[in-house]
Amino acid sequence: MSTVSLNALTPVEVVHAVALAGAKKGTMRLDKVFLSAASAGCLLAFACGTSLSTNTAPALQQSAPGLIRTISALLFPYGLCIILLTGADLCTGSFMFTTVAALQRRIPWYRMLLHWATTFLGNLAGSLFVVAVLFGYGETFAADPYRAEVLAFATKKQVTPGFGAIVLRAVGCNWLVCLACFLGMQGRDLASKVVGIWWPTFAFVSLGFDHVVANMTFVPMAIFLGADNITVGLYVWKGIVPALLGNIVGGALFCGVYYWYMYARESPDHVLQSETKRSDSDVEAAVIEKSAKSV
Numbered sequence: 001m002s003t004v005s006l007n008a009l010t011p012v013e014v015v016h017a018v019a020l021a022g023a024k025k026g027t028m029r030l031d032k033v034f035l036s037a038a039s040a041g042c043l044l045a046f047a048c049g050t051s052l053s054t055n056t057a058p059a060l061q062q063s064a065p066g067l068i069r070t071i072s073a074l075l076f077p078y079g080l081c082i083i084l085l086t087g088a089d090l091c092t093g094s095f096m097f098t099t100v101a102a103l104q105r106r107i108p109w110y111r112m113l114l115h116w117a118t119t120f121l122g123n124l125a126g127s128l129f130v131v132a133v134l135f136g137y138g139e140t141f142a143a144d145p146y147r148a149e150v151l152a153f154a155t156k157k158q159v160t161p162g163f164g165a166i167v168l169r170a171v172g173c174n175w176l177v178c179l180a181c182f183l184g185m186q187g188r189d190l191a192s193k194v195v196g197i198w199w200p201t202f203a204f205v206s207l208g209f210d211h212v213v214a215n216m217t218f219v220p221m222a223i224f225l226g227a228d229n230i231t232v233g234l235y236v237w238k239g240i241v242p243a244l245l246g247n248i249v250g251g252a253l254f255c256g257v258y259y260w261y262m263y264a265r266e267s268p269d270h271v272l273q274s275e276t277k278r279s280d281s282d283v284e285a286a287v288i289e290k291s292a293k294s295v
Helices: 011-026 030-055 058-063 065-075 078-085 091-103 109-136 146-158 163-186 190-206 212-224 232-263 269-294
Strands: none
Touching: 011 091, 011 109, 011 163, 011 232, 030 065, 030 078, 030 109, 030 146, 030 212, 058 065, 065 190, 078 163, 078 190, 091 109, 091 163, 091 212, 091 232, 109 212, 146 212, 146 232, 163 190, 163 232, 212 232
């Protein structure tokens, strides 16, 4: 008879794991960082495409817009799950991982900033590849009603809200995305990791928050399809700058600095390592005991 295990890392152990992951990311060769980020950009673009396809429901958009947004939000998290489980790099996740590593003095601050810049460029390259080659020339959204939904969605993202509103929505977005990364690392098995990643990601999508890498698909796709009211300049000013600023605050400050201050500021690395090793030993002992009982 199978049993449900609630075994997971403690918050202190997760912060230690985040610092280790951030140090590894921050010291990785830049060509590998760029390729990893490009892969993440492609994978998130697939999830954005699914979101646009799901949102293409004209009747529900008129009668129950909240319902169709919720359905779309339930599907979108598969993108972040694949990214995190394959070890690809989103700049939005880096805002938490490398910040904690830098605060723990595992990497210098310039390596943190360099990782941010490289992952941002890689995410942009991967997103634009999918937008242009697979979605664009592949004519995935070329026909109505899909084209109309892409244009309407991008308009709601870029034209309607003000600069400040996008910044604030981006803060909330990456607060939740980095919480998804945190919970994903807390689980010890694949199912736990997927569940941990899924629900915070669902939350930010269902609330209509702004993710700078997701915008790398949503807005350029509309420009590719000939949106009259959206230009490259408008996209940079309202799709990249405010979303990037807000995502940095949400990920680095509300998650990275907060969890470091709460659980790692007064705990040297060797203490965190000993706690993690002790927890791993407890789990190993429990597995051995369970195996012995089943014999």
